[in-house]
Amino acid sequence: MDLQQYAQENDTPIFSRQALTKLGYHHRHIQKLLEEGVLERLRPGYYRVLNVGFLLNEDLQEVCIQVKHGVVCMESALAYYGLSTVRSSEVWMAIPNHSRAPRIVYPPVRYCYFAESTHQYGIIRPEGFPVYSKEKTLADILHHRNKIGMQTVKEAFRDYLRLKDCNLNELLRASEVCHVGERMFDLLQMLT
Template identity: 35%
Template sequence: MENAEVTLVELIRTHGVIRSSDLASLGIPRVALTRAVRRGQLVRVSRGVYGLREFRSEHGTLAAAAIRVPKGVICLLSALQFHGLTTQAPFEVWVAIANKAAAPQIDYPPVRIVRFSDATLSLGVEEHTIDGVAIRVTSIAKTVVDCFKFRNKIGMDVALESLREAWRDKRVTSQDIWHCAKVCRVANVMRPYLESLT
């Protein structure tokens, strides 16, 4: 049985986390997971998801959210924090899902669900790896535009700060912003702010 626990810990070291539902296909008995948690080798990241004790990196909650909402996209305040465009540290992970998708039931991490149309959900999505977990996050240009689109939820001051920071650091172009703004139907809202920058 100890062999199974060693294999389990090595798998998690390589991949960052593991779902308990994946154990059978890997030939690892569930009792190995229980014993590794009791010994303190592993921690429960969220329901059915386990990782090493050091799993919680700076963006570890984004990885945990990506596992729990595999078709979701990290967006808005969480994407701003990921890209280093805000000093705010949201206590919830902001995740975009399709308009007609069922809302996931998640105990950890705390998640704020935002619904996007199919066109805006697939626009400007980047893939990154955190703690061995592939996450999907909105690009800087798309994140800035989303902040204007959802300004009533996050505040106009946050939207303006994100635009100023991204522009000042030369991390976006006006073409990228305009393209995203047109698809997201906020070009008219953003026009005066963009014109003041150029």
Template identity: 30%
Template sequence: MSETQQPQRTLLAQLLMQKPIVRAYELRSEGIDPKTISRAVAAGELIRISRGLYQRPDSDIDTHQALAEAAKKVPRGVVAMVSALAYHELTDQMPRKVWMAVSVKDWSPSASSYPPVRIVEFRDRYMQQGIEHHTISGTRVPIYSIPKTLADVFRNRKLVDRSVAVEALRATLDQRRATPASIAEAAMAGDAWNIMRPYLEALTSNG
């Protein structure tokens, strides 16, 4: 191995300790060339998950790893809708694709690449509401909060069946994952209050 390859492989190992999942452009920006990446894959030091997306071979596999991979794939996206409900354990639905919200002006990835992603375009005012960050497989993943996600699934009734939205609302209240006040506030901010209000009132009624 040449003197230039050795430092790059060492640097690659150091980067993978910090980020178990990385994109090729992140490696290149740190000075690691494509040949070094290819050699690391051939040597089993790096696993190619999909085109331009790599993982450290000994990293722990998180049950939500697809969300981390989707976050790398759609850097300006936010995990949303049914995928956010599933992450928060508020639905039994297991989406085949990772739902990612993007601004209408942002780039959308190829639908054929891994992991499969379902893009939902949000207006800018909806994009910035209720974003939380969770660490999954060493990756900082933006995911919408529970109240924000409830507002989104109620507002987008053509995309998410109403029964899924209502059951998620019921689960949120039963598990005390969010207060009725915070849910109502997010629904008002997300233009979903008129749709959600009768369900929230029925589920919180003492009668």
């Protein structure tokens, strides 16, 4: 099997050593692919397939591989959707309460612990890795506005309301799930 073709078809350029072994690539094969320039070692046990043309969100994808039940959230999700000019130096990941957060050296990760019902709501996989929908992300940042900052919250909401695919019904539904329904209503009235 051609690894570059597999990566392109499955929209995943980053593989762990374990995943490559499951695909039939053992130590000698991996070493040969590194020498041929097909693979690049990101760090011990993790590799990126080169020349597949879709590596815009590789840090997010790399973290999602390592955090089994993690979902890209908060500032990282805002940046992914282009709803904020703030670029965090950390990847924000939501994990269920009482989960053990894996220690990741690079890229740095900031964990947010969510209740199970809140954690499961609004997960989409537009590029193969889990990220919260725009509406769920906005409800989350409103709920955690003290961590994010009210200026960032207002900027994100203004940008969202300008979008053609703005869905106020889904935004209100997400705000109920995240227990910020009244605050959401007040903020929307203030901004519109």
